[in-house]
Amino acid sequence: MYKIVKKENLSTNIFSMDVLAPLVAQSAQPGQFVIVIADEKGERVPLTICDYDKEKGTVTIVAQSIGCSTKKMAQFNEGEYFHDFVGPLGQPSEYVNEDINELKKKKVLFVAGGVGTAPVYPQARWFHEKGIDVDVIIGAKTKDLIILEDKMRKVAGNLYIATDDGSYGFKGMIPSLIEDLVVNQGKKYDLIVCIGPMIMMKFVCIMTKKLGIKTIVSMNPIMVDGTGMCGACRITVGDETKFACVDGPEFDGHLVDFDEALRRQAQYKNEEAEKNGEHVC
Ligand code: FES
Structure with missing residues (x-):
């Protein structure tokens, strides 16, 4: 369990949280991300590391409450705990x-x-x-x-x-x-x-x-599970196929096939909308 030691609202739907995760803070580098699982039934939410304090052992994440999982995360307050907080993942810049x-x-x-x-x-x-x-x-x-x-x-x-x-x-x-x-x-x-x-x-x-x-x-916005297993973050960079969560998330933007990535992102948005229609977040 990972304690939320500080929470701040940055704008209407955007919030930041400092989470106590000393091992993650110790090895975090710019460009990497973490997977947050809010509770035992929560989905995996990949979020880029916003800040880290190796002495305090905290990692700062920022999220926009737009989907089912980020809306659930937004309901957590200081002193409460996330079920899981995995990282740092991906390649540093x-x-x-x-x-x-x-x-x-x-x-x-x-x-x-x-x-x-x-x-x-x-x-x-x-x-x-x-x-x-x-x-x-x-x-x-x-x-x-x-x-x-x-x-x-x-x-x-x-x-x-x-x-x-x-x-x-x-x-x-x-x-x-x-x-x-x-x-x-x-x-x-x-x-x-x-x-x-x-x-x-x-x-x-x-x-x-x-x-x-x-x-x-x-290419963080296209990630789903962040483990290299779901295939959602598969993109074309130059003439190679890459997985954003394993090979990235950062790539040469002039080589990325954005139209393909946008099509895949839209496909998952539709699926999430359908899912949200079926379940109360
Ligand atoms: Fe699932 Fe990369 S996010 S394979």
């Missing part, structure tokens, strides 16, 4: 093993869409702790859905906000802001790391391919 002096020569832009801001934070913090300034974009539909802005501001060199409706920061979609930064403001980036909804990652990759900037994406 590729730069974790890069030579630090080589990394210092690169200019990195992190792009976070909606709840994807949570997994971007530990990555930006990792760079900050090594004395490397990175730029960060946080994008959302509207101002109320921007999360973790204060925390991100402490670890980002430059923080840019974009909202679709223009209620805060740049008015427009994230790919337009990237184009504005690079083409109009003359920013130069060697690497972009983009985490968020699948459709946003697809259009960011179309833009960064045009601009000639290598882009890493996280």
